[in-house]
Amino acid sequence: MTPPTPRQLAREETTARIKALALEQLASSSATELSLRAVAREIGVVSSAVYRYFASRDELLTALIVDAYDDLADHLERAGRPDRRGARRRWLEVCGALRAWALAQPHRFALVYGSAIPGYAAPATTIEPAGRVVRAFCVPAAAAGEAAPGTRGDPLTRALTGQLAVTAEALELDVDAGRTLLLVGAFAQVVGLLTLELNGHFVGGFEPADALFEALVADRADALGL
Amino acid sequence: MTPPTPRQLAREETTARIKALALEQLASSSATELSLRAVAREIGVVSSAVYRYFASRDELLTALIVDAYDDLADHLERAGRPDRRGARRRWLEVCGALRAWALAQPHRFALVYGSAIPGYAAPATTIEPAGRVVRAFCVPAAAAGEAAPGTRGDPLTRALTGQLAVTAEALELDVDAGRTLLLVGAFAQVVGLLTLELNGHFVGGFEPADALFEALVADRADALGL
DNA sequence: CCACAGAAGTGAGCACCGCTCTTGCTTTCC
């Protein structure tokens, strides 16, 4: 392994600067308003120079998305790390961490869980870090507890059971189909709540939405037998 | 009431044409890509002429959003209209109608429940039709059934109970706090599921997501005592 | 040590965008 040349170092630093500046700009506007030209202007370089680092605006966006997934996964893993707290407590805190992260940087949440950018098709690069997030979300709730969805005795269809098994497998989670179903449902609920909250659908009703969020998360913890 | 002059008629027709074309364009790209100029080009008019009908791009978007809410609310109301079907069946069909609507016109779903457009702040005009939607979602589940969230005996906080009551009041629903909580949770879950599904987060896991959706909705129906 | 390949940065340019403003034409209303 040859040591990195100064040039490589410079390149990495410039790349990081571009990403940081882009993120900053994103924070004060929105995904649509990310302007390569503005970023270039701010790092004191002509717009076309940025294309040495990112082939297109979409590629920059993708880099930011991957970073966001990774950062979020880190947060969740930290909040859910195994320790003396009980499983319920840990899971509740993971949910809280997810909301805190989303509230602190709504633009990043929108980037990963908001509506798709124009023609933008998420490249395969993003699916692994995206998986890390939902894995971190599920882990504390996977270990302990007995529970099954209350599907009034209707057994899950074979197809669904299969999909659930595949998903659990892909996330390296050792949980049965019923529990996986509940976990996916809980994740969707949290994403939905945050989507609604961040987009102002709760204005006039739930503001702040802290209590609402906590009550619903507690309800899901109960259902999961935590 | 004087009869509408030809000019007024023409104006309405042009307005409708603009909206229709804009929607069409939206369907094949995304909210970001709605171009006033392209719309103008397509109806065979110079770009500045469109500003006689909508003061800005945002105003056009707002009009489309209101239309979308109204259309969705119509669909849900139709799916949930009281009849010989039981409450459970009706509510399940409302959920199904919501998903069907979203799958059939993902761009419109993104418009109303996706991440906020750039600097766009939803004007007050949108909150009433938005309310219609969630009301239609709740109505079939409001009437019958006994159920409470499984918050392990922890009573809801006073603040939350208040918020829930205000919300139920605003939606003209006669339901207690616990039930309102579950309904809001169910709505968030459905929105979350659709957000994830439409943005490709289920690729490789749940595809199609029909069975997943149905199982989770059935689970919520159980919790609601339907 | 220094020439030279390749990387980094430049600047002009293309086609597009939202939006404004002036300038005429047409319809409505008194």
Added chain:
DNA sequence: GGAAAGCAAGAGCGGTGCTCACTTCTGTGG
């Protein structure tokens, strides 16, 4: 019939993403 209001046109401003031919810089191998 004439004034007022509505409508469309077209030029223009400042912005966007992206390309390309060009120069400047720099690290390395002979």
